[in-house]
Amino acid sequence: MRWPTPIRWILPLALSLAAPASALAQQPPPAHPAPVMPSEVPAKVEIRVQVIRATKGGAGVDPKLSSLAATLAKLPFDSFTLVQEESYRIADGAAVELPISSKRVVRLRLGSHNSTEARVEVTYTHEDADPVDMQVSIKRNRAFLSVLKGGDNGALLLKIDVGY
């Protein structure tokens, strides 16, 4: 078919001009939305857990933990190795379990959160011991450190980030 002359001129121009606008109108939501304002409260909270093996004797800090070197240096251990790292996005009332050794599991549950802080429940269980259950209220985008002592063999450090 032979388009009329005006159409043959206008059509490519219109398509070229329309393409960006159409794409903008139809494109899916971005994979990473723009950061929300602090006053906005997302439905889920990211809980990140780093499991660090700390021992006496030896020397050095895992390069992956270089950002924590100053804090780790204050602890009564000589070497630190990142052995596990997990991250979860959970809503209020949701819980996750993270095995950190053959007999030990850490259970994390988000009790609630608001615009300023989150309430997180942490339960340490071991097949050969009673569980230790605790609840902390922590400001958003903050972290705390738990040290599970393991006798003379050292300890497992859990750095728990609560971000949203």
Place this chain on the structure above:
Amino acid sequence: MTDRLLPLLVRLAAGENDPALIAQIRAGLATGPLAAAMDVDVLFVDDVTGDAAALIDMLSPPGGLLGEAIAREAGEPASLGEPFAPGLPIGDALRAEAGTVEVAAGVLVAVGVTPVDALPEGWISALLDRALPTQLHVLAAERVMREPTLRHTLRQMADVGREVREGITREAGPTVSLWAGVAKEIGLPDAEEVVGWDGSLIREAVVTTAGRVDVTTKVMDTIRRDARAPELLDEEPANSVNWPVMLVLAFAAAALMVLLPRLTAVVPAVAPDLSGFVAQPVAFAAADEINVDRIQYGGNATVYVETPESADAPLILWIDDGANL
């Protein structure tokens, strides 16, 4: 000299057409002061009577202005206002002797006199054709400049030439060339090459007469005033575009395409999914940023909360449940 010539000229002007008389007059002219100004070989060959009368007028005192002027080498222009002696058959006698030759104008111009009738008959046409000798051409040009009617006549003659050329072109087409035929008739071996022609001679002649002449500015001003700027005219395509209309349509299309998505865009009905939210960098909580709400543990366990003493130190939960790691 005039004493001897005048009686002879009177006899010639009176109609006496004796070759011996003419020979005596020639001899007198050749030996007299007029010899330097007049070509006696060609004198008295056109209008013998008239020429003789003119010579009488010039040589007779007190009207011998020309002779006296030449004799004194003063070069002052002479007046030829005196009427010629009528009725003398001198001219006829001279024409019978030497045929018809027009010499009076050339002679007078040569001696610095510019008589009204110095130019030959048909001189305007000759001037237009550039057929006059240099001296007469200058004389003719000056006369044309003095007399507007002559300029009008000259233009009319030029118009005739132009009309003739246009008529020939109409009849024979624009490719007609007369020069080749003319060149052949006048004996030129090659119509494209005129022996002796040198265009630089014209420029040199102009420069010699008028000095350096720059007419470029005036010529170009005239040309530019009337000329149209050359345009490159491409062959108009069959699908030629009316650009004003196309421009309006293009703007309309652009505006439509910009506004249409805004008019038809669907506002998301649900809040954006923030599950992918990337938290800000996390720092250790200071003492006032964390609170241990409760702790439950067994009888074999030990739990100790180490509160940071400084702002940069973390809160640490020491836990010892008695089990190995």
